[in-house]
Amino acid sequence: MTEVVMTEARAVPFYCPYCGEEDLRPATAPHAAWSCADCRRVFVVRLVGMAAVPTGQVAR
Numbered sequence: 001m002t003e004v005v006m007t008e009a010r011a012v013p014f015y016c017p018y019c020g021e022e023d024l025r026p027a028t029a030p031h032a033a034w035s036c037a038d039c040r041r042v043f044v045v046r047l048v049g050m051a052a053v054p055t056g057q058v059a060r
């Protein structure tokens with residue numbers, strides 16, 4: 001089961017966006033960053049906003 005957990009503090013990624021590995025660990029810095037154990041990239045998942053609802057459709 002895949003469940004997206006969203007908190008104000010940290011969005012939890014399930015896969016590295018760069019190499020696709022699942023072995024992600026919280027990084028000590030910067031704040032709320034994740035470190036990929038495979039490709040060693042450190043990244044932050046940031047919510048930009050909600051997508052606009054096309055005209056004529058009801059927002060859910």
Ligand SMILES: [Zn+2]
Pocket residue numbers: 016017018019020021036037038039040041
């Ligand atoms: Zn990676």
